[in-house]
Amino acid sequence: MILSVEGVEFSYNSHPVLKDVRFEVERGELFSILGNNGAGKSTLLRCLNRIIRPRTGSILIDGVKLSDLSRLEVARRVGYVAQRHEGSRVTVFDAVLLGRRPHIRWDATEKDMAIVREVLAALRLEEFSLRYLDELSGGELQKVIIARALAQEPRLLLLDEPTSNLDLKNQYEVLRIVKDVARERRIAVVVVMHDINLALRFADRFLLLRNGEIYACGGREVITPENIAGVYGIPVRVEQLGGVPVVVPV
Numbered sequence: 001m002i003l004s005v006e007g008v009e010f011s012y013n014s015h016p017v018l019k020d021v022r023f024e025v026e027r028g029e030l031f032s033i034l035g036n037n038g039a040g041k042s043t044l045l046r047c048l049n050r051i052i053r054p055r056t057g058s059i060l061i062d063g064v065k066l067s068d069l070s071r072l073e074v075a076r077r078v079g080y081v082a083q084r085h086e087g088s089r090v091t092v093f094d095a096v097l098l099g100r101r102p103h104i105r106w107d108a109t110e111k112d113m114a115i116v117r118e119v120l121a122a123l124r125l126e127e128f129s130l131r132y133l134d135e136l137s138g139g140e141l142q143k144v145i146i147a148r149a150l151a152q153e154p155r156l157l158l159l160d161e162p163t164s165n166l167d168l169k170n171q172y173e174v175l176r177i178v179k180d181v182a183r184e185r186r187i188a189v190v191v192v193m194h195d196i197n198l199a200l201r202f203a204d205r206f207l208l209l210r211n212g213e214i215y216a217c218g219g220r221e222v223i224t225p226e227n228i229a230g231v232y233g234i235p236v237r238v239e240q241l242g243g244v245p246v247v248v249p250v
């Protein structure tokens with residue numbers, strides 16, 4: 001088990017956002033968090049990266065309490081891609097190399113450079129290597145931020161709506177790469193997604209969050225018309241298409 005979340009509660013000021021959230025993510029697993037707008041998905045990811053600290057409950061990474069780790073130790077273990085990012089006057093290569101920073105002692109080594117080149121190739125970003133981030137399209141920038149998190153080689157990778165700016169081809173490519181990385185490197189990947197059908201295609205397990213509470217958690221069997229209606233308040237059918245369940249609003 002890489003990630004164990006036990007009874008996490010979080011409030012902004014006195015407004016409760018997460019209530020008794022508990023789940024586990026195994027190595028090699030792509031775990032998808034789904035839920036209505038404002039359900040607390042991003043807040044949960046920020047707790048998992050210790051950007052914010054839960055009021056109660058505990059989060060364990062490889063059995064070690066997140067709250068006992070130093071900032072550097074968290075950065076070595078947890079990669080995080082936020083929902084929004086802004087371009088800056090840094091080249092794509094340097095931005096991805098920044099992902100290696102938690103592992104670099106004095107100066108970047110040939111190994112760090114090789115990892116960056118490998119990640120850029122996997123995400124088909126090589127031609128942009130020397131471009132500045134503020135000269136990229138929204139989708140290209142999103143891929144660079146994901147590349148930086150992959151270069152970090154975390155044990156736990158947290159992605160907040162990683163495909164929101166990507167076209168159809170890039171959505172599939174990026175999720176395929178992330179899934180392969182999870183399997184091959186035996187890391188845990190937690191992805192917040194709005195597209196249930198994309199989640200159904202790539203995720204191994206699902207957490208349905210409604211207004212800060214777990215509504216359901218499990219494999220494809222939890223993606224039922226009842227659960228989707230309960231979380232999103234919209235009637236749907238679940239059809240099979242090429243062996244993959246597809247959620248269709250009715």
Ligand SMILES: Nc1ncnc2c1ncn2[C@@H]1O[C@H](COP(=O)(O)OP(=O)(O)OP(=O)(O)O)[C@@H](O)[C@H]1O
Binds near residue numbers: 037041
């Ligand atoms: N910094 C903050 N201060 C106060 N309240 C906040 C803050 N950030 C989020 N909230 C509130 O906490 C709740 C959960 O927000 P969060 O962003 O985690 O939801 P979400 O499930 O990621 O939503 P979405 O699908 O719309 O991105 C919302 O009601 C939101 O208004």
